Amino acid sequence: MGSVEAPPAPLRVFFIPFFATGHMIPLVDIARLFAARGVDSTVLVTPANAALIQATVDAAADSGLPIRTLIYPFPSSESGLPPGVENISALPPSESYKIDVATPFVRPAHDRLLRLHRPDAVVADVHFPWTTFVARDLGVPRFTFQALGLFPVCMMNSLFTNLPHLAVAGDDVPFLVPNLPHPIHMVRRELPDFLRGNTQIGAAMDDIGAAESGSLGVVVNSFVEMESAYAEYYYKTCNMRSWFVGPVALAAAGQGSSLATRGGDDPIAAANRARCLSWLDAKEPKSVVYVCFGSWSQFTGEQLREMALGLEVAGHPFLWVVRDGGDEWMPEGFEQRVEGRGLVVRGWAPQVAILAHAAVGGFVTHCGWNSVLEGVSAGLPMVTWPLSTEQFMNEKLVVGVLRVGVRAAEGPGSTLEEEKAVVDAAELARAVGRVMDSGEEAEGMKRRARESGKTARAAVKEGGSSHKGLSDLIEEIRAWHTFSHPSSKMMAHGALSSVNSSSSMSPERCHRSCLLADLTPTHLSSPGGRPESLGSPRRIE
């Protein structure tokens, strides 16, 4: 009798999300997608951030997917941040840079965990350039996770290369972003702060660039039908490959857990979930405007007041997520006047489930990349109200390229708090009307939005472009280990500067005693030298 060959061991991939909810949610979705294809997936995360994703990971593990979290300490004492402050959403926007300042201190922990567990591949957020060098030492491929689409990434690359924003006479003077597939104009005020001044992330750009060029490519939460011209541009200008695997919120729906717990499953989020969805159930199809500004934006009281009045005047039912505490800004009698028609939700709302609800007909968004993609996926027209980072660039995609949205304010905005003009109630009401009312403009936007939604949904289905993008990506990792010799892999990885590995790392705590042994190198090595699985799914501390 011939011997029966053992099936190949499953690939083991580590995912390392940055300390921002908008970066963590999509990378956890991607880890779930890998796990659903049989890849043993581990998400490296710090304790307070684990709370945001653990329910999602546990539900996926409960459904049989090989996925878990591996917890490592956040460098609170090194960075001077109070214990538990581990995410930009835990700080006011003006202090979010403190998370960037803390970020380099996690390098030793990443370095140690990767060397200890020796995964077959690493998918790390762009904020963690050092993971490229560890991967090179280990002889495994490292992929960059871009929490942004390639549209804004290419815009930023063009700006960094050509510096058109430095050639204009003033902050409000429009300039063309050179060489892009579409003629996009910006003003300096609307650029990310790291292009306007000397921030931590701006200073880290050289490291990030070096790390990216040492990566095999980027994993993008987008779909090729929306951004193919930018993938080509990116390849041409940066010599970097990209794998489109999104919209991941759509792709990960049903992969081991409900989307309802995405990003939050504390009691307030759970109560909001039930309240929002049952409130929407009682509304007419396509009648409700959903208003939400992401996971960390904040407004002045004056702006919130105008927003309330604008939504009231617009006359459509609205579901409005307010992150800011207090209600001194609320106009007198507002709640009584909009009772039954408007729902104000504090804290975390189940955004993807809301956008997919039949009652929702439009989306007022700050244009965070995830929100843009989720709005597109839901086939909804949008009112764009960018606030910071690259959001004004994403707005160009929504309004100028896809033509599925209108701006909340006509005048130029600003990424700087002190330069922002208040968007008044009448302006907002007008913009909401332009996407929600009937008429040629609104109907055109609705039609294009529906078509984009259809294309997005097709992309993640079997046979679709992103479904295939994920297959190609996994195949790339498999091929690396099957066909390449470590030394040639390293050449393919690109010439990288050498790095010192630090040995001064804090020990990780083990959540379950049964997994303690799995964290020691001795137990991780099988007789054939191949590291074993981290053990049962779910969570390792």
Ligand code: UDP
């Ligand atoms: N989100 C959510 N509920 C909320 C606020 C945000 O589910 O109440 C999710 C939203 O669906 C998206 C992410 O949080 O996936 C926010 O990411 P985005 O890139 O839009 O904005 P950021 O928070 O990074 O500014």
